[in-house]
Amino acid sequence: MPLLILIALFAIADFAVLFTLGAKIxxxxxxxxxxxxxxxxxxxxxxxSLLTIQRARARMAAGEIPSDEILAGASFVLAGILLIAPGFLSDIVGLICLIPGSGQLMRRWSTRGGRGAGPKGTEIPGDWNVHRRDSESSASDGQAGDDADPIEGEYLGKER
Structure with missing residues (x-):
């Protein structure tokens, strides 16, 4: 709800600036x-959008998660949407999104809300970064971590 109010206030301010500057220029x-x-x-x-899809496919073909490409593409798409919107403030914010490195800024901002690496309670189940970090730590010492639970089950051998 606060995001909706913020967007509405931004739109009102954008139109006010548009009409004020429009009267002057x-x-x-x-x-x-x-x-x-x-x-x-x-x-x-x-x-x-086409370039982002191509880069994401290339990363997925290499066996990697294309999160950086998707966030960079999202930054450019957000810039495009803001440039399409009529108004000077939205154009300024859209041009800021086009500055190199704004995708990394968006990535840092999006991971602050409890996502990504952090205490165990704030991680998202199935998060690839958590899985990769856990598998790298277990591969580095050859054993699972101290807090790893043993896998229980029965062994069924194949009859020949």
Whole structure:
């Protein structure tokens, strides 16, 4: 709910700035800016979504998780959506998303909410980073960690 309120306030501020600056620079210049930024946003979304899918497929073919590519692609798609929206504030935020390294900033921000590596209670079940970290620690010393539970079961041998 607070996110919805924040988005609504951002939209109201964006339109207020659009009308204020539009009155100062003129209707034609404002319309040209909106059309040009919208065209750039559409171009970004089309190009980056295809490139992100190609890079993600290449990483998955190599047996890796394409999280970095997906977050970088999401940053470009967010920039495209913000550039399509009519307004000067949304265009400024969209252009900030285009700055190199903004995808890494988005990754840091998205992992703060209890995701990723942290105390055992805040990890997401099935998180690949946790699995990889646990398997690397068990592979490094040849044994499972001290807190690993033994696997119980019965052994059924094959009859020949």
């Amino acid at each position: 003129g209707l034609l210049a404002s319309l040209l800016w909106i059309v040009a930024s919208g065209a750039l946003g559409i171009h970004l979304i089309r190009r980056e």
